[in-house]
Amino acid sequence: MPDLDAIDRKILASLQTDSRLTMQELADKVGLSVSPCHRRVKLLEERGVITRYVATVDQKALGLHVSVFISIKLARQKEEDLNRFARAISKWDEVLECYLMTGNRDYLLRVVAADLSSYEAFLKNKLTRLDGIASIESSFALSQVKYSIALPV
Amino acid sequence: MPDLDAIDRKILASLQTDSRLTMQELADKVGLSVSPCHRRVKLLEERGVITRYVATVDQKALGLHVSVFISIKLARQKEEDLNRFARAISKWDEVLECYLMTGNRDYLLRVVAADLSSYEAFLKNKLTRLDGIASIESSFALSQVKYSIALPV
DNA sequence: CAAAAATTGGTATAATTTACCAAAGAGACG
DNA sequence: CGTCTCTTTGGTAAATTATACCAATTTTTG
Structure with a gap:
């Protein structure tokens, strides 16, 4: 299991903040073109580094005070x-x-x-x-x- | 600000678990077709009920023990x-x-x-x-x- | 330094999102 | 009980995005 290089870490930092970035936007952020960026994301998912994608909900809006x-x-x-x-x-x-x-x-x-x-x-x-x-x-x-x-x- | 009906709550429950569902899959889960489901999701975002979309990362994989x-x-x-x-x-x-x-x-x-x-x-x-x-x-x-x-x- | 392996980037296609409009349903009021 | 209005729904088409594939480049290894 190869470990995470600087680009992988940038990808993780970005996706932890906003997983709705398009591959193009993410690729720009980390300094790659779309193809290798996409492959890295898929690998991070397969290796279990990225575990899931979720929406976060406002606690107050649900009345959970x-x-x-x-x-x-x-x-x-x-x-x-x-x-x-x-x-x-x-x-x-x-x-x-x-x-x-x-x-x-x-x-x-x-x-x-x-x-x-x-x-x-x-x-x-x-x-x-x-x-x-x-x-x-x-x-x-x-x-x-x-x-x-x-x-x- | 209208409050959340049963379908909104189903949408929130689903997206909190997996935000990568396609609109088609989400619509099936909540019993709507794609169009109204899509509009409800956008409204939940605009109203600030859904606050963001994020990827979750494995703590061990990052070496945070x-x-x-x-x-x-x-x-x-x-x-x-x-x-x-x-x-x-x-x-x-x-x-x-x-x-x-x-x-x-x-x-x-x-x-x-x-x-x-x-x-x-x-x-x-x-x-x-x-x-x-x-x-x-x-x-x-x-x-x-x-x-x-x-x-x- | 050369060969092999891994990684990258571009293009074409498939999948998904999003905008738009007509139809159905719900509620208000005489 | 019916009709008008307002809201919500569902289908279709266009635009955006993801994904697969392949050639080119870079990195690693002996």
């Missing part, structure tokens, strides 16, 4: 317990991110909800019904200062 | 201080997310880095050089259990 970070400790941390938790989390659309953490909590989740009462519904009907959870602690975000999908290349 | 959550307290929380902090954060590509929080910290950041030493470089050369920071606490992610860009519609 609440963002919460949840710290979770499990009663036990055997692989079986971790897998069970991961499977449950993965099904729920409200959970946008979930990380297994070092330190004094096991998981950190980012959850969005329309308002406090629908967040409460998420807690009552979903999260707290899971077995094996020792503690849950919610921290609320007052505002999103920065949100980027673009990894540094 | 470290994900860190950083809790930050500022010495003072005047608007001036918050703005200064927000401006600095926004410039740094390593910071993917930043939230102003309730509770006993002011900000929560998600930062990525190639390895521990480049994370250390980020701390030493950037974050700790900011004025007005009272405390910094890093929590490391062992793994990403879930990561989604798709807001629930």
Whole structure:
């Protein structure tokens, strides 16, 4: 697996910002003509460097006014317990991110909800019904200062 | 500003998952023909519901093996201080997310880095050089259990 | 330095997007 | 209950864009 040269990185930086660029525009940006630029993009897709193309949606426009970070400790941390938790989390659309953490909590989740009462519904009907959870602690975000999908290349 | 009907929501759900669907494919999914589907998408863009189109890139493929959550307290929380902090954060590509929080910290950041030493470089050369920071606490992610860009519609 | 391999760029074709217009459907009002 | 108006839909044609193919150039290797 050959690694990424300077042009590949320019392509990734551009497409992470705007995937609707035409091949002509992208080629101009990275200093190639359309053909090799197109082939590089296809290769990046095949190699799994580019994983997908998505539209981003405005959270406010959807009425999702609440963002919460949840710290979770499990009663036990055997692989079986971790897998069970991961499977449950993965099904729920409200959970946008979930990380297994070092330190004094096991998981950190980012959850969005329309308002406090629908967040409460998420807690009552979903999260707290899971077995094996020792503690849950919610921290609320007052505002999103920065949100980027673009990894540094 | 008319709000979103069931078809708009289907469109958003689909495009949040795969923005490379052709209008024909998208139209089939939502039960319309190409023309009205196309017009709805354009309207969603103009109204700012769809904010952008981006490619997502594999973090491992870029060699970014470290994900860190950083809790930050500022010495003072005047608007001036918050703005200064927000401006600095926004410039740094390593910071993917930043939230102003309730509770006993002011900000929560998600930062990525190639390895521990480049994370250390980020701390030493950037974050700790900011004025007005009272405390910094890093929590490391062992793994990403879930990561989604798709807001629930 | 020469041969081989990889990468590039141009052109032609296929696929997709977009603009335009007529037809169907939904809502308001007498 | 019907008719007028406004909105949304669907089909067609033109323009734009993506993609496949091949020759030319550059880079790598022995």
